[in-house]
Amino acid sequence: MSQMKLEAKGLDLFFGAKHVLKKVSIRIPDKQVTALIGPSGCGKSTLLRCFNRMHDLNPMAKLKGDVLFEGQDIHLSKAAELRQKVGMVFQKPNPFPQSIFDNVAYGLRLSQKLTKSELEYKVKAALSQAHLIDELPDLKASAMELSGGQQQRLCIARAVAVSPSVLLMDEPCSALDPISTRKVEELVLQLKSDYCVVIVTHNMQQAKRVSDLTAFMYMGELIEFSETRQLFDKASHELTRNYLEGSFG
Amino acid sequence: MMNRNWYSNLGFGSLYLSTFLVVGFIAVILWDLIYKGAPSWNWTFFSEGPQEGMTKGGIFPVIVGTFYVTLISTIASLPLGIGTAIYLQEYAPDNLLTRLIRSSIRNLAGVPSVIFGLFGLVLFVQHMQMGTSLLASGLTLGLLTLPTVVASTEEALRNVPQSYREGALALGATQWEVIWHQVLPAASSGIWTGAMLAISRAAGETAPILFTGVTFYQRFLPQSLFHEFMAMPYHIFILSTQHHAIEIVTPIAYGTALLLLVQILILQMIAFYLRYKQTSTRR
Numbered sequence: 001m002s003q004m005k006l007e008a009k010g011l012d013l014f015f016g017a018k019h020v021l022k023k024v025s026i027r028i029p030d031k032q033v034t035a036l037i038g039p040s041g042c043g044k045s046t047l048l049r050c051f052n053r054m055h056d057l058n059p060m061a062k063l064k065g066d067v068l069f070e071g072q073d074i075h076l077s078k079a080a081e082l083r084q085k086v087g088m089v090f091q092k093p094n095p096f097p098q099s100i101f102d103n104v105a106y107g108l109r110l111s112q113k114l115t116k117s118e119l120e121y122k123v124k125a126a127l128s129q130a131h132l133i134d135e136l137p138d139l140k141a142s143a144m145e146l147s148g149g150q151q152q153r154l155c156i157a158r159a160v161a162v163s164p165s166v167l168l169m170d171e172p173c174s175a176l177d178p179i180s181t182r183k184v185e186e187l188v189l190q191l192k193s194d195y196c197v198v199i200v201t202h203n204m205q206q207a208k209r210v211s212d213l214t215a216f217m218y219m220g221e222l223i224e225f226s227e228t229r230q231l232f233d234k235a236s237h238e239l240t241r242n243y244l245e246g247s248f249g
Numbered sequence: 250m251m252n253r254n255w256y257s258n259l260g261f262g263s264l265y266l267s268t269f270l271v272v273g274f275i276a277v278i279l280w281d282l283i284y285k286g287a288p289s290w291n292w293t294f295f296s297e298g299p300q301e302g303m304t305k306g307g308i309f310p311v312i313v314g315t316f317y318v319t320l321i322s323t324i325a326s327l328p329l330g331i332g333t334a335i336y337l338q339e340y341a342p343d344n345l346l347t348r349l350i351r352s353s354i355r356n357l358a359g360v361p362s363v364i365f366g367l368f369g370l371v372l373f374v375q376h377m378q379m380g381t382s383l384l385a386s387g388l389t390l391g392l393l394t395l396p397t398v399v400a401s402t403e404e405a406l407r408n409v410p411q412s413y414r415e416g417a418l419a420l421g422a423t424q425w426e427v428i429w430h431q432v433l434p435a436a437s438s439g440i441w442t443g444a445m446l447a448i449s450r451a452a453g454e455t456a457p458i459l460f461t462g463v464t465f466y467q468r469f470l471p472q473s474l475f476h477e478f479m480a481m482p483y484h485i486f487i488l489s490t491q492h493h494a495i496e497i498v499t500p501i502a503y504g505t506a507l508l509l510l511v512q513i514l515i516l517q518m519i520a521f522y523l524r525y526k527q528t529s530t531r532r
Contacts, residue, residue: 054415080421088415
């Protein structure tokens, strides 16, 4: 089997005394979209945040087990360097209260010494990758004035601008209207040719539409992980079937 | 029904009355200050020192002294206070020790200024051998305003949405870069608001400088950090209570009081503007 982009091996996570992830093992391949689904509080967002070490911020979080990025233990490299390769898009659009240009340029300015024209080129490339460039006549305008859907695509542009190899998306459409949601979904489908995309969603239709692989989580455990079509058509675990039929969650 | 209306009217009536009284007091104070103070404002008043036993001339050295001492206190308290707040809010773990530090700082804000004066006298003037001087007074005022600076900076940092921090971290910023590039700019108007309030407090305090360096009269401007100085709050006190010809110098005292008030008003207006700007840009 080829090398996996992301991998968790027997991962346990505690928030204080609370056991949030229980012996989770998952292997996430490159250039595919992997969806994490499950009822609220099942640990899907928590698992996602393990992959770019966002739990480092929380002094209550204790992690046991291994998380690998391209076969390397992610805790051996610096968190900031890891996060340049493993980008993240959050549930609520969170642009910085600055211009559109500066939002996209931020990550580039951090990691790379670019001339003004190189920077401009990369910012525009990222914005067009997010299909946003045509909607934005003025890149000096404040990002806070964009619509919610545009803000979220700006955050995607911001994340892809630093050319990561993984894109983690934490319920990226839950704050968006249907049209913006469709645009983001189309974007996700295009991004998978360049990136390993992991998307947390509580919308099962969305998982069906965008993902190649789906993992079902319940109460901190990974119940089932397989190809999306297989999981939706003939799930092997009863919990998964019950959840997909909508009998709980 | 009648009864309820009657109570409601009584309630509103007493609210109106209290508001009217508060506004009334402020208006009387302002009117009194302007009425008695404004006539003494002229070019000489601002540009020259006191003459003929302070009965004539202006308050130029007084203004300069206040400016210097406020400047020193600002230089001392802002970096220290902002740094402390950043550490407490962004780095320090939430444990018993930091909670203790926090509540001590809160309590420090309630300590009477005369105690700070006494402390400044012992520490700066005597122990550190600065003598009664601009530096000792400035540092004492700096200590006095430190809790305000820390508390308002912490408040401003707390108001920065966590999502800004996460957004920057996720793009590969280190914690320091997150603070420097995203958190501080987003908090800056709140921090400056607190700073303005602290500065205006320092400019108006009397007790701390009384112990540590203010003098009622000197012929020259302070030439170094180790000279004594004149300052507006103390000048007002001297002219209104300690002078041998109080009737003659009263207009000068009022003029000084008016200037002090105007200066504080300007600082507060800047603070108000910054707060307004903050709320209008963050939506």
